[in-house]
Amino acid sequence: MKQLKKDIILANVPKNRINLDIFEEIDSTNEFLKKNIQSNEFNLVASEKQTNGKGRRGKKWHSPKKGNIYMSISTKNTFKSGPLSLITGIICTKVLSNISQTEEIGLKWPNDLVFNNKKIGGILVEKDIYANEEKTIIGIGINFNINGEENWWGDISELKIDDQRNVIIAKITSEIIKAYDKDHFDWVNQWENLCIHLNKEVKINNHDSTTEDGVFIGIEDDGSALIKTESGMKSFKSSEISIKGVY
Ligand code: BTN
Numbered sequence: 410m411k412q413l414k415k416d417i418i419l420a421n422v423p424k425n426r427i428n429l430d431i432f433e434e435i436d437s438t439n440e441f442l443k444k445n446i447q448s449n450e451f452n453l454v455a456s457e458k459q460t461n462g463k464g465r466r467g468k469k470w471h472s473p474k475k476g477n478i479y480m481s482i483s484t485k486n487t488f489k490s491g492p493l494s495l496i497t498g499i500i501c502t503k504v505l506s507n508i509s510q511t512e513e514i515g516l517k518w519p520n521d522l523v524f525n526n527k528k529i530g531g532i533l534v535e536k537d538i539y540a541n542e543e544k545t546i547i548g549i550g551i552n553f554n555i556n557g558e559e560n561w562w563g564d565i566s567e568l569k570i571d572d573q574r575n576v577i578i579a580k581i582t583s584e585i586i587k588a589y590d591k592d593h594f595d596w597v598n599q600w601e602n603l604c605i606h607l608n609k610e611v612k613i614n615n616h617d618s619t620t621e622d623g624v625f626i627g628i629e630d631d632g633s634a635l636i637k638t639e640s641g642m643k644s645f646k647s648s649e650i651s652i653k654g655v656y
Contacts, residue, residue: 410476410571413455417575422583432456434474437463438481439548443537447485447544453582455480462550465533466651470550471558476571478530478551480578482585483544490594492632494520494534494647497547499599500584501530504577505551509568515605517655518625518634519647522551523605526656527563549581561656601627605655611636612653613645625652 413431428449435441435456440463442452456479459472472479490496498520505514505522514524522530530551537544552564553571570577588594601607606625613621613636623636623643633644634652 411574413457413578414575418453418455418579418582421579422586426586427451427453427582429453429455434458434460436461437470437548438479439463439533439535439546442481442483442544442546443535443539446540447483447542450484450486451582451586452483453480453578454482455578463533463548464531464550470531470533471555471562472550473555475554476574477553477555477564478549478574478578480581481546481548482582483546484589485542485544486589488545488589490588490591491596491630493545493547494532495600495628495632496588496594496596497532497534497549497585498522499596499603500588501532501549501551501581502603504580504584505565505568505570508573508577508580509565509570511568514565516600516603517605518628518652519632523656524563524565524568526605528561528656529563529565547585551577597628597630604628606652610654613638614651614653616649620653 437459438454438456441454458474459479462470462472464470498516502514517523520532521528533548535546554566555564611625621638623638626635626637633646636643
């Protein structure tokens with residue numbers, strides 16, 4: 410396993426705009442950025458291990474020291490070109506696909522990274538105010554090597570790109586900065602092209618534990634899922650439902 414390396418990560422990112430901290434161990438890279446003053450336009454943190462990694466919906470993110478990516482980027486900027494978490498999903502998928510030369514990595518709504526029908530990565534976007542400073546934090550976890558404690562957890566060990574971890578962090582970071590700088594990002598088409606369950610049957614899990622079947626038709630301009638159900642076409646926000654039946 411190659412160590413996280415500052416010089417490689419910063420090689421192709423605009424150094425005057427970003428501050429980078431690397432840790433051997435940390436509770437959570439998202440929490441670290443929440444608690445610290447934004448020292449540059451973008452602050453990037455990466456760690457070999459997290460002792461309290463956080464997933465979406467209050468879940469834990471299993472974060473052992475196994476050469477995986479645990480990274481977060483914070484910024485005070487507002488993002489003009491679309492929903493940040495979905496755009497970050499597109500960026501991560503494309504970077505991994507380019508480096509591994511495979512098109513087998515895809516997205517499950519709203520922003521799970523999927524390979525071989527298993528979840529190999531996730532994104533947690535948070536907004537926070539600390540010391541009167543408002544910021545957005547984008548947390549990204551990518552599993553290169555993980556013991557599948559749950560049968561839907563996967564990794565990309567078979568793609569043999571673990572020695573490229575620093576380059577992957579660098580590319581994801583520079584693409585996120587580019588996306589920040591853009592006024593427009595054609596993200597709906599790109600997201601739908603990468604979606605692994607477009608026009609397929611999915612199960613809708615409502616938060617009151619009821620379920621409904623439907624066909625995933627696509628996403629709307631705000632990132633909501635458009636699903637055709639027995640009672641008609643419905644639009645759901647990611648805070649309202651999760652979808653099952655994919656893994
Ligand atoms: C999900 O549940 O799919 C989102 C997982 C996000 C995990 C990453 S790992 C780096 C960053 N720090 C955290 O504590 N969580 C995110």
